[in-house]
Amino acid sequence: MEDEVDRLVAAWRRERPDLDVEPLEVLSRVGRLSRHLDIARRSAFAEHALEPWEFDVLTALRRAGAPYQLSPGQLLTQTLVTSGTMTNRIDRLAGKGLVQRLPDPDDRRGVLVRLTRAGQERADAALSGLLDHERAILAELSPAQRGDLAALLRQLVAPFDNLAD
Known part of the structure:
Protein backbone atom coordinates (compact mmCIF):
# COMPACT_ATOMS: atom_id res chain seq x y z
CA MET A 1 0.00 0.00 0.00
CA GLU A 2 1.51 3.33 -1.09
CA ASP A 3 0.64 6.69 0.44
CA GLU A 4 1.41 10.32 -0.28
CA VAL A 5 4.55 10.21 1.88
CA ASP A 6 5.95 7.36 -0.23
CA ARG A 7 5.53 9.56 -3.31
CA LEU A 8 7.09 12.56 -1.56
CA VAL A 9 10.09 10.52 -0.35
CA ALA A 10 10.60 8.97 -3.79
CA ALA A 11 10.60 12.42 -5.38
CA TRP A 12 13.19 13.74 -2.91
CA ARG A 13 15.38 10.69 -3.38
CA ARG A 14 15.25 11.29 -7.14
CA GLU A 15 15.87 15.05 -6.87
CA ARG A 16 18.32 15.04 -3.95
CA PRO A 17 20.04 11.65 -3.80
CA ASP A 18 22.73 13.30 -1.68
CA LEU A 19 20.32 13.71 1.27
CA ASP A 20 19.14 11.07 3.71
CA VAL A 21 15.37 11.68 3.67
CA GLU A 22 14.51 8.76 5.98
CA PRO A 23 13.15 11.04 8.75
CA LEU A 24 10.43 12.14 6.34
CA GLU A 25 9.11 8.57 6.20
CA VAL A 26 8.10 8.78 9.87
CA LEU A 27 7.63 12.43 10.69
CA SER A 28 5.79 13.43 7.52
CA ARG A 29 3.29 10.67 8.32
CA VAL A 30 3.00 11.91 11.90
CA GLY A 31 2.35 15.43 10.58
CA ARG A 32 -0.26 14.25 8.09
CA LEU A 33 -1.91 12.09 10.75
CA SER A 34 -1.96 15.10 13.08
CA ARG A 35 -3.88 17.12 10.49
CA HIS A 36 -6.37 14.27 9.94
CA LEU A 37 -6.82 13.88 13.70
CA ASP A 38 -7.43 17.61 14.07
CA ILE A 39 -10.21 17.41 11.48
CA ALA A 40 -11.75 14.34 13.14
CA ARG A 41 -11.57 15.92 16.59
CA ARG A 42 -13.13 19.17 15.43
CA SER A 43 -15.95 17.14 13.91
CA ALA A 44 -16.45 15.13 17.11
CA PHE A 45 -16.51 18.30 19.23
CA ALA A 46 -18.84 20.12 16.83
CA GLU A 47 -21.37 17.30 17.30
CA HIS A 48 -21.53 18.49 20.93
CA ALA A 49 -21.39 22.22 20.17
Missing part, protein backbone atom coordinates in the same frame (compact mmCIF):
# COMPACT_ATOMS: atom_id res chain seq x y z
CA LEU A 50 -17.83 22.58 21.50
CA GLU A 51 -14.65 24.10 20.17
CA PRO A 52 -11.41 22.18 20.79
CA TRP A 53 -10.27 24.68 23.41
CA GLU A 54 -13.60 24.36 25.24
CA PHE A 55 -13.18 20.58 25.30
CA ASP A 56 -9.65 20.99 26.69
CA VAL A 57 -10.76 23.17 29.60
CA LEU A 58 -13.91 21.20 30.41
CA THR A 59 -12.13 17.86 30.36
CA ALA A 60 -9.25 19.18 32.48
CA LEU A 61 -11.86 20.04 35.11
CA ARG A 62 -13.65 16.70 34.63
CA ARG A 63 -10.43 14.73 35.08
CA ALA A 64 -9.75 16.58 38.34
CA GLY A 65 -12.47 14.49 40.00
CA ALA A 66 -15.22 15.68 42.30
CA PRO A 67 -15.87 18.52 42.91
CA TYR A 68 -14.43 19.10 39.38
CA GLN A 69 -12.59 22.29 40.12
CA LEU A 70 -9.13 23.73 39.57
CA SER A 71 -7.44 27.07 40.00
CA PRO A 72 -6.82 29.09 36.86
CA GLY A 73 -3.11 28.38 37.34
CA GLN A 74 -3.71 24.64 37.33
CA LEU A 75 -5.77 25.03 34.15
CA LEU A 76 -2.89 26.98 32.58
CA THR A 77 -0.51 24.13 33.31
CA GLN A 78 -2.82 21.53 31.82
CA THR A 79 -3.83 23.45 28.70
CA LEU A 80 -0.54 25.27 27.92
CA VAL A 81 -2.05 28.71 27.28
CA THR A 82 -1.28 32.17 28.68
CA SER A 83 -3.09 33.60 31.69
CA GLY A 84 -4.86 36.19 29.51
CA THR A 85 -6.08 33.47 27.17
CA MET A 86 -7.27 31.35 30.10
CA THR A 87 -9.15 34.29 31.64
CA ASN A 88 -10.93 34.82 28.32
CA ARG A 89 -11.75 31.11 28.04
CA ILE A 90 -13.12 30.92 31.57
CA ASP A 91 -15.25 34.02 30.90
CA ARG A 92 -16.69 32.48 27.73
CA LEU A 93 -17.39 29.10 29.34
CA ALA A 94 -18.99 30.79 32.36
CA GLY A 95 -21.16 32.80 29.97
CA LYS A 96 -22.41 29.52 28.51
CA GLY A 97 -23.12 28.10 31.96
CA LEU A 98 -20.50 25.36 31.60
CA VAL A 99 -18.23 26.54 34.44
CA GLN A 100 -18.54 28.83 37.41
CA ARG A 101 -16.04 30.87 39.39
CA LEU A 102 -15.92 30.37 43.15
CA PRO A 103 -13.82 32.04 45.83
CA ASP A 104 -10.80 29.96 46.81
CA PRO A 105 -11.24 29.13 50.53
CA ASP A 106 -7.46 28.85 50.91
CA ASP A 107 -6.61 32.16 49.20
CA ARG A 108 -8.75 35.24 49.79
CA ARG A 109 -7.65 36.75 46.47
CA GLY A 110 -7.89 33.53 44.48
CA VAL A 111 -10.68 31.85 42.60
CA LEU A 112 -11.49 28.31 41.64
CA VAL A 113 -13.12 27.27 38.40
CA ARG A 114 -15.75 24.57 38.83
CA LEU A 115 -17.48 22.49 36.19
CA THR A 116 -21.26 22.90 36.27
CA ARG A 117 -23.64 19.98 35.77
CA ALA A 118 -24.20 21.17 32.18
CA GLY A 119 -20.42 21.37 31.67
CA GLN A 120 -19.93 17.87 33.02
CA GLU A 121 -22.66 16.45 30.77
CA ARG A 122 -21.21 18.21 27.72
CA ALA A 123 -17.65 17.06 28.51
CA ASP A 124 -18.76 13.46 29.07
CA ALA A 125 -20.79 13.35 25.85
CA ALA A 126 -18.00 14.95 23.81
CA LEU A 127 -15.43 12.52 25.22
CA SER A 128 -17.61 9.54 24.27
CA GLY A 129 -18.04 10.94 20.77
CA LEU A 130 -14.32 11.61 20.42
CA LEU A 131 -13.47 8.06 21.48
CA ASP A 132 -15.88 6.67 18.88
CA HIS A 133 -14.10 8.71 16.17
CA GLU A 134 -10.67 7.68 17.40
CA ARG A 135 -11.58 3.99 17.59
CA ALA A 136 -12.62 4.20 13.95
CA ILE A 137 -9.27 5.75 13.02
CA LEU A 138 -7.39 2.94 14.79
CA ALA A 139 -9.65 0.13 13.53
CA GLU A 140 -7.10 -1.12 10.98
CA LEU A 141 -4.56 -1.86 13.73
CA SER A 142 -4.65 -4.90 16.00
CA PRO A 143 -4.59 -4.36 19.78
CA ALA A 144 -0.91 -5.41 19.78
CA GLN A 145 -0.10 -2.94 16.98
CA ARG A 146 -1.89 -0.15 18.85
CA GLY A 147 0.16 -0.98 21.96
CA ASP A 148 3.40 -1.00 20.00
CA LEU A 149 2.55 2.28 18.29
CA ALA A 150 1.63 3.90 21.62
CA ALA A 151 4.96 2.80 23.12
CA LEU A 152 6.96 4.12 20.17
CA LEU A 153 5.13 7.45 20.14
CA ARG A 154 5.60 7.77 23.92
CA GLN A 155 9.33 7.33 23.37
CA LEU A 156 9.31 10.21 20.88
CA VAL A 157 7.00 12.52 22.83
CA ALA A 158 8.32 12.04 26.38
CA PRO A 159 11.46 14.16 25.94
CA PHE A 160 9.32 17.11 24.79
CA ASP A 161 6.87 16.67 27.67
CA ASN A 162 9.73 16.44 30.15
CA LEU A 163 11.13 19.76 28.89
CA ALA A 164 7.91 21.41 30.08
CA ASP A 165 8.34 20.04 33.63
Whole structure:
Protein backbone atom coordinates (compact mmCIF):
# COMPACT_ATOMS: atom_id res chain seq x y z
CA MET A 1 0.00 0.00 0.00
CA GLU A 2 1.51 3.33 -1.09
CA ASP A 3 0.64 6.69 0.44
CA GLU A 4 1.41 10.32 -0.28
CA VAL A 5 4.55 10.21 1.88
CA ASP A 6 5.95 7.36 -0.23
CA ARG A 7 5.53 9.56 -3.31
CA LEU A 8 7.09 12.56 -1.56
CA VAL A 9 10.09 10.52 -0.35
CA ALA A 10 10.60 8.97 -3.79
CA ALA A 11 10.60 12.42 -5.38
CA TRP A 12 13.19 13.74 -2.91
CA ARG A 13 15.38 10.69 -3.38
CA ARG A 14 15.25 11.29 -7.14
CA GLU A 15 15.87 15.05 -6.87
CA ARG A 16 18.32 15.04 -3.95
CA PRO A 17 20.04 11.65 -3.80
CA ASP A 18 22.73 13.30 -1.68
CA LEU A 19 20.32 13.71 1.27
CA ASP A 20 19.14 11.07 3.71
CA VAL A 21 15.37 11.68 3.67
CA GLU A 22 14.51 8.76 5.98
CA PRO A 23 13.15 11.04 8.75
CA LEU A 24 10.43 12.14 6.34
CA GLU A 25 9.11 8.57 6.20
CA VAL A 26 8.10 8.78 9.87
CA LEU A 27 7.63 12.43 10.69
CA SER A 28 5.79 13.43 7.52
CA ARG A 29 3.29 10.67 8.32
CA VAL A 30 3.00 11.91 11.90
CA GLY A 31 2.35 15.43 10.58
CA ARG A 32 -0.26 14.25 8.09
CA LEU A 33 -1.91 12.09 10.75
CA SER A 34 -1.96 15.10 13.08
CA ARG A 35 -3.88 17.12 10.49
CA HIS A 36 -6.37 14.27 9.94
CA LEU A 37 -6.82 13.88 13.70
CA ASP A 38 -7.43 17.61 14.07
CA ILE A 39 -10.21 17.41 11.48
CA ALA A 40 -11.75 14.34 13.14
CA ARG A 41 -11.57 15.92 16.59
CA ARG A 42 -13.13 19.17 15.43
CA SER A 43 -15.95 17.14 13.91
CA ALA A 44 -16.45 15.13 17.11
CA PHE A 45 -16.51 18.30 19.23
CA ALA A 46 -18.84 20.12 16.83
CA GLU A 47 -21.37 17.30 17.30
CA HIS A 48 -21.53 18.49 20.93
CA ALA A 49 -21.39 22.22 20.17
CA LEU A 50 -17.83 22.58 21.50
CA GLU A 51 -14.65 24.10 20.17
CA PRO A 52 -11.41 22.18 20.79
CA TRP A 53 -10.27 24.68 23.41
CA GLU A 54 -13.60 24.36 25.24
CA PHE A 55 -13.18 20.58 25.30
CA ASP A 56 -9.65 20.99 26.69
CA VAL A 57 -10.76 23.17 29.60
CA LEU A 58 -13.91 21.20 30.41
CA THR A 59 -12.13 17.86 30.36
CA ALA A 60 -9.25 19.18 32.48
CA LEU A 61 -11.86 20.04 35.11
CA ARG A 62 -13.65 16.70 34.63
CA ARG A 63 -10.43 14.73 35.08
CA ALA A 64 -9.75 16.58 38.34
CA GLY A 65 -12.47 14.49 40.00
CA ALA A 66 -15.22 15.68 42.30
CA PRO A 67 -15.87 18.52 42.91
CA TYR A 68 -14.43 19.10 39.38
CA GLN A 69 -12.59 22.29 40.12
CA LEU A 70 -9.13 23.73 39.57
CA SER A 71 -7.44 27.07 40.00
CA PRO A 72 -6.82 29.09 36.86
CA GLY A 73 -3.11 28.38 37.34
CA GLN A 74 -3.71 24.64 37.33
CA LEU A 75 -5.77 25.03 34.15
CA LEU A 76 -2.89 26.98 32.58
CA THR A 77 -0.51 24.13 33.31
CA GLN A 78 -2.82 21.53 31.82
CA THR A 79 -3.83 23.45 28.70
CA LEU A 80 -0.54 25.27 27.92
CA VAL A 81 -2.05 28.71 27.28
CA THR A 82 -1.28 32.17 28.68
CA SER A 83 -3.09 33.60 31.69
CA GLY A 84 -4.86 36.19 29.51
CA THR A 85 -6.08 33.47 27.17
CA MET A 86 -7.27 31.35 30.10
CA THR A 87 -9.15 34.29 31.64
CA ASN A 88 -10.93 34.82 28.32
CA ARG A 89 -11.75 31.11 28.04
CA ILE A 90 -13.12 30.92 31.57
CA ASP A 91 -15.25 34.02 30.90
CA ARG A 92 -16.69 32.48 27.73
CA LEU A 93 -17.39 29.10 29.34
CA ALA A 94 -18.99 30.79 32.36
CA GLY A 95 -21.16 32.80 29.97
CA LYS A 96 -22.41 29.52 28.51
CA GLY A 97 -23.12 28.10 31.96
CA LEU A 98 -20.50 25.36 31.60
CA VAL A 99 -18.23 26.54 34.44
CA GLN A 100 -18.54 28.83 37.41
CA ARG A 101 -16.04 30.87 39.39
CA LEU A 102 -15.92 30.37 43.15
CA PRO A 103 -13.82 32.04 45.83
CA ASP A 104 -10.80 29.96 46.81
CA PRO A 105 -11.24 29.13 50.53
CA ASP A 106 -7.46 28.85 50.91
CA ASP A 107 -6.61 32.16 49.20
CA ARG A 108 -8.75 35.24 49.79
CA ARG A 109 -7.65 36.75 46.47
CA GLY A 110 -7.89 33.53 44.48
CA VAL A 111 -10.68 31.85 42.60
CA LEU A 112 -11.49 28.31 41.64
CA VAL A 113 -13.12 27.27 38.40
CA ARG A 114 -15.75 24.57 38.83
CA LEU A 115 -17.48 22.49 36.19
CA THR A 116 -21.26 22.90 36.27
CA ARG A 117 -23.64 19.98 35.77
CA ALA A 118 -24.20 21.17 32.18
CA GLY A 119 -20.42 21.37 31.67
CA GLN A 120 -19.93 17.87 33.02
CA GLU A 121 -22.66 16.45 30.77
CA ARG A 122 -21.21 18.21 27.72
CA ALA A 123 -17.65 17.06 28.51
CA ASP A 124 -18.76 13.46 29.07
CA ALA A 125 -20.79 13.35 25.85
CA ALA A 126 -18.00 14.95 23.81
CA LEU A 127 -15.43 12.52 25.22
CA SER A 128 -17.61 9.54 24.27
CA GLY A 129 -18.04 10.94 20.77
CA LEU A 130 -14.32 11.61 20.42
CA LEU A 131 -13.47 8.06 21.48
CA ASP A 132 -15.88 6.67 18.88
CA HIS A 133 -14.10 8.71 16.17
CA GLU A 134 -10.67 7.68 17.40
CA ARG A 135 -11.58 3.99 17.59
CA ALA A 136 -12.62 4.20 13.95
CA ILE A 137 -9.27 5.75 13.02
CA LEU A 138 -7.39 2.94 14.79
CA ALA A 139 -9.65 0.13 13.53
CA GLU A 140 -7.10 -1.12 10.98
CA LEU A 141 -4.56 -1.86 13.73
CA SER A 142 -4.65 -4.90 16.00
CA PRO A 143 -4.59 -4.36 19.78
CA ALA A 144 -0.91 -5.41 19.78
CA GLN A 145 -0.10 -2.94 16.98
CA ARG A 146 -1.89 -0.15 18.85
CA GLY A 147 0.16 -0.98 21.96
CA ASP A 148 3.40 -1.00 20.00
CA LEU A 149 2.55 2.28 18.29
CA ALA A 150 1.63 3.90 21.62
CA ALA A 151 4.96 2.80 23.12
CA LEU A 152 6.96 4.12 20.17
CA LEU A 153 5.13 7.45 20.14
CA ARG A 154 5.60 7.77 23.92
CA GLN A 155 9.33 7.33 23.37
CA LEU A 156 9.31 10.21 20.88
CA VAL A 157 7.00 12.52 22.83
CA ALA A 158 8.32 12.04 26.38
CA PRO A 159 11.46 14.16 25.94
CA PHE A 160 9.32 17.11 24.79
CA ASP A 161 6.87 16.67 27.67
CA ASN A 162 9.73 16.44 30.15
CA LEU A 163 11.13 19.76 28.89
CA ALA A 164 7.91 21.41 30.08
CA ASP A 165 8.34 20.04 33.63
